[in-house]
Amino acid sequence: MPQTTNPTSNTENKKEQVAVLGGGSFGTAITKVLAEKGHTVHFWMRSAEQVQELAEKGTNSRYMPGVQLTGDIRPSTDFSAVVKNADAVFVAIPSKAFRNVIREHASDFHDGQIVISLTKGIERDGFKLMSEILQEEIPRTRIGVLSGPNLAGEIVQRDLTATVIAAKDPDVRRTVQNLLGCEYFRVYANVDIYGVELAGALKNIYAIVAGMASALELGENAKSMLITRGLAEMSRFAVSLGANPMTFMGLAGVGDLVVTCTSSKSRNFRVGYAVGKGAQLEDAVAELGQVAEGIYTLQLVKEKAEDAGIYMPLVRGLYEILYGGASIKAVINGLMMAVQNSDVEFILPRTLTY
Numbered sequence: 514m515p516q517t518t519n520p521t522s523n524t525e526n527k528k529e530q531v532a533v534l535g536g537g538s539f540g541t542a543i544t545k546v547l548a549e550k551g552h553t554v555h556f557w558m559r560s561a562e563q564v565q566e567l568a569e570k571g572t573n574s575r576y577m578p579g580v581q582l583t584g585d586i587r588p589s590t591d592f593s594a595v596v597k598n599a600d601a602v603f604v605a606i607p608s609k610a611f612r613n614v615i616r617e618h619a620s621d622f623h624d625g626q627i628v629i630s631l632t633k634g635i636e637r638d639g640f641k642l643m644s645e646i647l648q649e650e651i652p653r654t655r656i657g658v659l660s661g662p663n664l665a666g667e668i669v670q671r672d673l674t675a676t677v678i679a680a681k682d683p684d685v686r687r688t689v690q691n692l693l694g695c696e697y698f699r700v701y702a703n704v705d706i707y708g709v710e711l712a713g714a715l716k717n718i719y720a721i722v723a724g725m726a727s728a729l730e731l732g733e734n735a736k737s738m739l740i741t742r743g744l745a746e747m748s749r750f751a752v753s754l755g756a757n758p759m760t761f762m763g764l765a766g767v768g769d770l771v772v773t774c775t776s777s778k779s780r781n782f783r784v785g786y787a788v789g790k791g792a793q794l795e796d797a798v799a800e801l802g803q804v805a806e807g808i809y810t811l812q813l814v815k816e817k818a819e820d821a822g823i824y825m826p827l828v829r830g831l832y833e834i835l836y837g838g839a840s841i842k843a844v845i846n847g848l849m850m851a852v853q854n855s856d857v858e859f860i861l862p863r864t865l866t867y
């Protein structure tokens with residue numbers, strides 16, 4: 514008989530030793546969730562001042578102003594000490610620095626250790642995702658990625674959300690569900706690491722587009738059209754690179770795309786909004802003071818799509834605006850007047866008449 518009622522919680526409450534690498538907004542948010550679940554969190558930050566502030570006051574005012582962290586949190590600049598005794602390691606280092614940090618400290622990780630990337634970006638050289646970097650630099654570990662509609666500023670307020678752990682090893686998936694799952698944070702599972710990770714990186718591009726549309730007050734219908742065509746475009750791209758299209762139906766796909774394209778709490782959305790209001794890209798990024806991965810992902814995806822012959826009109830249009838000096842109005846007009854084609858190309862193939 515199919516089960517029609519909710520089973521009781523499958524979350525265990527065993528206390529573990531865990532490590533978080535990266536003292537920015539998301540590293541801080543995940544540290545808070547883990548510490549509130551009772552785990553001992555060894556928290557690596559590169560800034561000695563931030564370590565001191567967290568140790569003395571329980572705050573990270575540079576990245577999470579006004580948020581009090583409680584529980585057994587052990588901040589440190591000593592990478593080796595942080596990683597040494599951890600059963601699982603969560604990595605929240607921006608994509609630009611990710612490989613260097615892992616490579617420099619590769620010998621600190623131990624065989625079979627669980628290492629989970631929280632980073633939503635792509636490496637320029639070779640178009641590598643963070644799980645691929647982990648595989649190359651620390652192949653003795655067990656690798657996974659975590660991605661979903663997870664605005665750090667909401668998680669630290671204990672606002673309800675969910676995420677996805679993608680890993681090949683079922684023990685890694687179960688362990689991460691147990692480590693993080695709680696009354697405000699649910700963890701769903703997937704095996705499509707590449708799809709989950711690509712979805713998290715690609716949605717940042719469309720969040721910039723959506724921020725721009727919001728600044729220009731294009732309307733609610735336009736917002737919906739952009740999100741849906743963004744989904745079509747990102748899944749077309751990911752599938753051509755080997756991801757499973759169904760992943761884009763889940764929290765790491767639609768879920769994350771919707772939140773970042775509709776919320777001014779998203780840094781990528783905010784950059785798009787500022788440019789839509791007339792700011793220069795460099796000024797918008799400087800004003801943000803935090804990472805907006807979509808700026809870099811856009812360049813890499815545009816190049817990759819052109820090399821592979823993948824049709825990505827929103828990516829191309831945004832690139833022309835941000836890096837080619839095109840007017841937003843001309844790009845919108847070009848997009849609206851392009852060949853009208855299939856809605857869902859997995860049902861009705863696109864006609865290649867352009």
Ligand SMILES: NC(=O)c1ccc[n+]([C@@H]2O[C@H](COP(=O)([O-])OP(=O)(O)OC[C@H]3O[C@@H](n4cnc5c(N)ncnc54)[C@H](O)[C@@H]3O)[C@@H](O)[C@H]2O)c1
Pocket residue numbers: 535536537538539540559560576605606607608610614631632633634663664665666802803804806
């Ligand atoms: N903030 C969110 O809501 C959120 C949610 C999910 C995923 N993410 C992803 O998490 C990753 C990290 O983003 P964030 O929001 O924490 O960024 P952030 O801008 O808030 O912080 C970046 C952190 O990285 C550190 N850092 C930068 N270069 C470093 C280096 N060379 N060595 C060591 N540390 C370095 C900075 O000191 C800072 O602590 C990004 O890929 C982002 O897409 C963020």
Ligand SMILES: O=P(O)(O)OC[C@H](O)CO
Pocket residue numbers: 633661662663664665717720769772773778779780781782804805806
């Ligand atoms: O603030 P952003 O735009 O980096 O988005 C944060 C998270 O990825 C939302 O899930």
